[in-house]
Amino acid sequence: MSSFVDRFDLWSPAQAEAAEALIRRIDAEGLELVRFAYPDQHGVLRGKTLVAAAARDALREGVNMTTTLLAKDTSHKTVFPVFSSGGGFDFEGMQGGADFTMVADPETFRVLPWAHKTGWVLCDAYMADGRPSPLSSRQILRRAIGQLDEFGLDFVAGLEVEFHVFRLDDPRMALGDSGQPGTPPSVSLLSHGHQYLTEQRYDDVDGVMELLRHHIQGLGLPLRSLEIEFGPSQFELTFGPTIGLAPADAMVLLRSAVKQICRRHGYHATFMCRPKIPNVMSSGWHLHQSLRSKRDGHNVFVPTQAGDDLSATGRHYLAGLLAHASGSAVLASPTINGYRRYRPFSLAPDRALWARDNRGAMLRVLGGVGQAATRIENRIGEPAANPYLYLASQLFSGLDGLRRQLEPGPSADTPYDTAAPALPRTLGDALDALRSDDYLCEQLGPRFVSYLCHIKEAELARFNLEVSEWEHREYFEMF
Template identity: 75%
Template sequence: MASFVERHGLWGDDQRASAAELVARIDAGEIETLRFAFPDQHGILRGKTLVAAEAKGALSDGVNLTTTLLLKDTSHKTVFPVFNSGGYQIPGMQGASDFTIVADPATFRVLPWTNKAGWVLCDAYSTDGQPSPVSSRQIMTRAVNELDALGYEFVAGLEVEFHVFRLDDPNMALTDSGQPGTPPTVSLLSHGAQYLTEMRYDRVDDVMELLRVQLQALGLPLRSLEVEFGPSQFELTFSPTVGLAPADLMILVRSAIKQICYRAGYHATFMCRPRIPNVMSSGWHLHQSLRSKATGQNAFVPQVEGADLSPLGLQYLAGLKTHACGAAALASPTINGYRRYRPFSLAPDRAVWARDNRAAMLRVLGGVGQSATRIENRVGEPTANPYLYMASQLYAGLDGIARQLDPGPSADVPYETQAELLPRSLGEALQCLRNDACLVEKLGPGFVDYFCHIKEAEIARFNLDVSEWEHREYFDLF
């Protein structure tokens, strides 16, 4: 009987060749377990680990999982009714039915921190072989294909900020269980306010070396390791990759860093603004450009001296600016992330662009004769689902190209320029997304409703809790 992959024509020649190579490595005894992982709606990896003998067949037959994995908020609570006939439901997911994840064999990696374990990234499909309508990787694939039809490739480089703490107590007592459970107790690896000092870097060299060795062994295009401004805050940068690869890279980077650190007695977090004294918010700066498939050349490089971008680059830039508020919920999808947007903080607070200015949301770099001409979007937080964030950038930029939009002049004083303010809360950002007709059409109206429903469930849970600020402010006064 034909496999799931064969029946539905899900692999090309390159993927079939990669799968054959992987099976050969399993047969040679190099791999004893294989992790089948797919990125969920939050950009969190989920899946199953199969022993080698079972993994070979699962490569082409797929792995079945329960659809409730696609219906959860960040506390892992299922926020859609699946066992009754009323309320908001997703077609095909009633009764906690199955869906199938299928490996993309070209993404195979050997995990260097564990014993003979492989890892492969998967796409989500309905059991009839159709791409899952809520699969974030499939959504970005559509955007990449739309760009491909115009003769261009998406090129992106990553700058990722995060925190690493010493893990003092994982808080695994019975009373610490919950949904979510009690977060770990941690302490600092370094004080803040010594941005890029060599002495500070040397004091955390053991952590940096741990990450460098393992990430390079994983085959990731690591460029630099840096001490950021905040206490126990770090930044890694990665060389540009093409198409889906930048999002695949970000997914693996986050998961790998957390696993590597935990095994060594550290706690790594990509939470934007942890609740620690003197904290600095972490951002994710996305450098992006388009490359001509015909010539292999950067399509953003201007040909006129003094110009910031090519005409195509300016149109793409205008699209990013036009849809900045609509895309905000995908760039910053947590309640916590909106604590970062404030003036004079190296984080943007309004939809403007500027030539090499870190206060602007969109920072343009490069110029005539420079192959690395690009747009740096500084709006994202490192928790963002990279497929949704990058898809929003592609769809926004493509709209700018289609309508030949003009981004207007550079904002030389971004925090003083009169411009549309970015959303100040997740709730406001979700409303902006719902109101952005272009993004709703491209992402799919059903997907936007689904995404907003999950995020609104998180906001509702947040609003049920009495915060420490409220208790301190009112308990004694009234």
Template identity: 70%
Template sequence: MSDFIERFGLWSADQQVQARELLARLDSGEVDVVRFAWADQHGILRGKTLVTEAARGAFKRGVNLTTTLLAKDTSHRTVFPVFTSGGGFDLPGLQGGADFVIVPDPGTFRMLPWAPRTAWVQCDAYMKDGQRCPFDTRRILQRAVEQVHAQGLSFVAGLEVEFHVFKLDEPAMRLADSGQPGEPPKVSLLTHGHQYLTELRYDSVDPLMELLRDQLMALGLPLQSLEIEFGPSQFELVFGPTRDMMPADTMVLLRSAIKQICRRHGYHATFMCRPRIPNVMSSGWHLHQSLCHQADGRNAFVPEQDGASLSPLGLHYLAGLKVHACGSAALASPTLNGYRRYRPFSLAPDRAIWAHDNRGAMLRVLGAVGDSASRIENRIGEPTANPYLYLASQLYSGLHGMAERLDPGPSADAPYETPAEQLPRTLGDALNALKADRWLCAQFGQGFVDYYCHIKQAEIARFNLEVSEWEQREYFDMF
């Protein structure tokens, strides 16, 4: 019997060639172990590390993982009854903690510069019958990209990612610190903050910046700039535009890489939107996006008339993003903590509007006649978002605007005063907006939306059971 990948024809001709080249590299002796990584429903990398001899087999058969990984919330608790009939998923093959298979994508293979003689490859999830796992979020984005390609276009996106890095003082590894989740580490600041883009602040953390720059560029990521952000110990990295799946693949690898690199050198990096530290500034993930013509690479959003912000196609796409802003919020900002960022006059959006070159608007449009970089910057996202779901929400929304030739309306030059639909203020409100968005439910699949909302509702339920420090301070003495 043929091996799993060959039996079900899971690789393209290009991937078969790439796989043969990779096996030759494994035979050369330069690699000791290969990490087979799969991005789960939260965009967190999971998988197994195989020694070289076993890795050769994984490039034929894939790697087995337990289906309980599909049932985890952000505390790594299993929130579906996996050992009941149907396993809570109502899908064959997902009950009882059975296996699914992650299949390496040979085009993602690379050496990890911070881990000696260690290779890494990203995988896609399949069921045992060779069908794509219905909850594989990378496949959801691939479907959206295929719809764009069918129109002779490609998706183009550049990433602006804010995050915090602290000095790691105490990793909180005492026996009593364990849990689900465990105690967070004790940290201290690298910068006091509030000196945005100052050279002195940058120079004071140059060892960290040099470390990240060297390692991320060695990974082949399209890094353009490293910046001191406004908040204490807050930073921003900007990555150049790439096409189709690459922006999401970059973000998944980027987050994991930064956390690993920093931990190895005595730092703690977090992409949590709003850490609980004094004078904190929230972190966002600003997504710059456009479409280009596949035939010649021309930007399809460049306006042709003076005074226009975007081309007619770009305006329709923009209108789709605006119409589905509330429905896509739970995919762009998937944590309870992320909704603490949306507040007026905070450089974070609070309503579904667009404006020409205005950072207070959710959709900041940058376009002009002859400007090949004409694009839309969506400022709704937080850096914890699953990149495949966030980008898919953008593409499906934009495609709807294009199909219906929607009009985005006028630019909102006073973004915190313009009457407009308010963005969800809580994760629960965002989930309700997603479930009410018929277009997004149809594109993502109602089964996936129900699955995703079930996991997020489990997180909300756990949060509501906790007594917060605010409640203790407010009521414990007074009443």
């Protein structure tokens, strides 16, 4: 009987060849375990670990997982009535916690440098009948990338990711600390902050930086720089440009790797945008993007006339990003906490505009005539974003600009003083903006938008039920 992969023709010839190479590598390197992981709706990796003998068969047969994993919010609570008729979904296969199947993408295989004789492979989610899961964010990005074929273009992106690393003082594993979510760990600083990019501060944390560098390069990720950011215990890593799905795949692996490596060595890493730490600085995820010709590989954003910031293609793409800036905001900043970043003159953009090499703008244009690295940097994202949805939102928006040949208007040299549409300031506002963007809803799929909004509204409802420290401090004595 044919395998799941063969029955539904799920691999390209290149993937089939990579699967054979993967099996040879398991044998040659004596690997004992393989982690099969898929990026869920939040961009968090979930999966199962198989012994090597079972992993060989699972490459083509897939690995079964419960569909309740597709129904969870960020507390890991199931927020759909999965045991009711239909399971709370409008398509078959989700009722009663039935299985879906993870199918490995063999071209993503890595050996984890920090785990004993352990391989890792990224997977896609398929329903039992071989259909791609309509809730799979990796499939949405793949669809967005496919639309570039009509223009003969590839998507190119580089990552610039801020995050925090603290010393782990107490993991808070007492019996009373369990829950959904459990009590967060107690931590202390590795640096006082506010000595941005000083060599002395870098040397103070060289041990942690070397730990991260060694393992990240061991994964084959295109690491370019390691930096001390402005805030206490805040770091930044930048990565060279990659093509298609690769930037999103790199981001989910990077986040998981950094957290695992740090935890094993007595640190706590977090990609939460703004932790509740005194004098903290918010973390962003700045996405550098461009398009290149499939025919000859040249960057089609590069202008040909002196004085131009972008080519006509680049301008149209830029205008599409602006046209859908509010609608795509929830895909770039999907957490309640992400909107704590928007403060006056904070280097976080507060309105939909662009500027030439200006860090106050949402879209910062870099490069120019004769510069192969001409690109658009979107500064709206938070590092907790699902990378597949963030990148897909950029592609769908830019494609709309290309098709309609939109123009972005002039550069905003004073971005915090220039009149422009305000970006959403709360998660609720961002959800409303997405629902109001008919084009993005169509491209993402109305079913997926409804699903995503349901999960995010469940998180908002839990948040609104809790009494905050601010409320207690403000009202407890006064009234």
